[in-house]
Structures are given as structure tokens and as C-alpha cells.
Amino acid sequence: PPRIGVLELHGDFAEHTAMLRARGAETVPLRCAADLSPTPPLDGLVLPGGESSTMAILLDALSMADPLRGLIAGGLPVFGTCAGAILLSDEVVGKGGEAASVALGGLDVATRRNGYGTQVHSFEAETAWLPADVAADADATTTAPTAATDDAGAVAPLPTGPLRVVLIRAPIFERLGPGVEELVSHEGRAVMVRGGSQRQVLAATFHPELTGDGRVHALFLGMVDERRRRLAADGGGGKKA
Numbered sequence: 001p002p003r004i005g006v007l008e009l010h011g012d013f014a015e016h017t018a019m020l021r022a023r024g025a026e027t028v029p030l031r032c033a034a035d036l037s038p039t040p041p042l043d044g045l046v047l048p049g050g051e052s053s054t055m056a057i058l059l060d061a062l063s064m065a066d067p068l069r070g071l072i073a074g075g076l077p078v079f080g081t082c083a084g085a086i087l088l089s090d091e092v093v094g095k096g097g098e099a100a101s102v103a104l105g106g107l108d109v110a111t112r113r114n115g116y117g118t119q120v121h122s123f124e125a126e127t128a129w130l131p132a133d134v135a136a137d138a139d140a141t142t143t144a145p146t147a148a149t150d151d152a153g154a155v156a157p158l159p160t161g162p163l164r165v166v167l168i169r170a171p172i173f174e175r176l177g178p179g180v181e182e183l184v185s186h187e188g189r190a191v192m193v194r195g196g197s198q199r200q201v202l203a204a205t206f207h208p209e210l211t212g213d214g215r216v217h218a219l220f221l222g223m224v225d226e227r228r229r230r231l232a233a234d235g236g237g238g239k240k241a
């Protein structure tokens with residue numbers, strides 16, 4: 001199964017771990033710099049929701065920011081939700097519009113923290129799931145024979161129909177760079193995007209880990225699978241990543 005490192009400094013990492021395991025992935029807790037280069041190596045990374053400022057401070061204090069940037073730049077698939085999406089943004093603005101510091105970057109977007117307002121402006125909504133071709137890719141991956149299974153050998157079934165998005169003190173992607181693809185939107189705004197130098201970065205302003213809808217994690221694991229197959233075809237040239 002794919003080995004996914006989940007950043008466990010703060011935030012809702014336990015929910016991500018449960019979602020990934022339900023889709024058959026193996027999870028590796030990331031709590032210090034040494035955790036970032038395990039043997040065998042990681043196949044993907046997840047950055048949870050929480051407070052991006054808290055995570056940024058901890059990443060620096062634990063000397064994890066540089067190695068994480070290196071992994072992402074090397075093409076390792078990474079998925080960030082909410083605060084995790086903020087960490088991945090190349091440009092961050094505070095709720096007052098002032099520039100805020102970039103923690104990791106890698107995704108060419110400008111993101112406004114707490115873009116909808118404070119906690120009382122948190123909400124849930126339904127949106128259309130992915131464009132059909134992208135969804136078909138995700139489904140194909142989870143039903144392929146190489147698809148990971150959990151300890152009992154079964155993969156949790158994927159729901160169908162609209163996607164429920166939960167936005168909690170959520171950020172807003174205010175600008176999407178030229179290479180950034182909008183995958184899911186709500187009221188005309190992108191709430192999930194894919195980009196990065198190798199299309200390896202997935203970022204959502206909502207929390208699929210809280211709704212138990214496995215489609216988003218399945219999509220991410222599809223990206224992970226895609227890269228593993230590519231590296232295998234290249235003769236294992238990606239060992240160092």
C-alpha cells in the first residue's frame with residue numbers, strides 16, 4: 001500500500017489518518033524532521049486543518065519546513081486541507097488584506113486566511129463533485145487491482161452525488177496561477193485546486209476528512225498511485241524522493 005506521511009503537529013490529523021486507512025493506505029505520523037525520511041520512503045504527504053500560524057511556527061521550530069519544501073519540490077504528492085492549503089500557498093494574505101508569511105509554498109495561489117470571516121461564519125454546503133473526467137480517473141484508481149485495501153482487505157465504498165463541503169474559518173483562494181486547475185467550486189469560488197510544478201499539489205479550503213466522504217482522499221491516492229507507476233516505469237529513478 002502507499003505510505004502517506006500525515007503531519008501530526010496540530011490540527012485534525014487523526015481524521016485524515018482514519019480516511020486514508022479506510023482507503024487502504026498506510027499512514028506514517030510526521031512529528032519531527034527525522035520522520036520525513038523514513039525507510040521505505042513516503043509516497044505522499046497530508047497537511048491537516050487547524051491553525052496555519054501554529055503549524056508554521058512548529059514547522060520552523062522543528063526544522064521540518066526546509067525538508068518538506070524539498071520533498072514537495074521533488075514531486076512528492078501533497079494534499080493540504082484548510083490550514084494545510086494555506087501552508088502550501090505561494091502567497092498568503094491576512095484577513096485584513098495584509099501580506100502574511102508563506103510557510104511552505106509550492107502552489108501558485110494567493111490565499112486569504114479566514115476569508116469568510118470568523119468562526120460564526122463557518123458553514124456547510126453542497127457542491128457538484130468533480131468534472132466527470134477527473135472523477136472517472138479517481139474511481140478507476142480506487143477500483144484498480146493495485147488499489148490499496150485496509151487490514152481486513154476491504155476498501156470503504158465511495159459515495160455518489162453532490163459533495164458536502166464543510167468550511168471552518170476557511171481561507172479563500174483569491175488568485176489561481178496559470179497552471180492551477182480548479183476542481184471543485186462553491187458559489188463561483190474554487191474550494192479545491194490542483195497545481196504545483198508537477199501537478200503534485202492538491203489543496204482544499206474545506207475538510208473532506210470531517211465528512212467521511214472518501215472521494216477526495218481517493219482522488220489524492222490516485223495522484224500518489226500515478227506517480228508511483230511513473231517512477232516504476234522510469235526504473236525507480238525516484239528513490240530519493
Ligand code: GLN
Binds near residue numbers: 049084114168169171
Ligand atoms: N483559519 C485557519 C488558519 O488560518 C484555518 C482553519 C482550518 O483549518 N479549519 O489557519
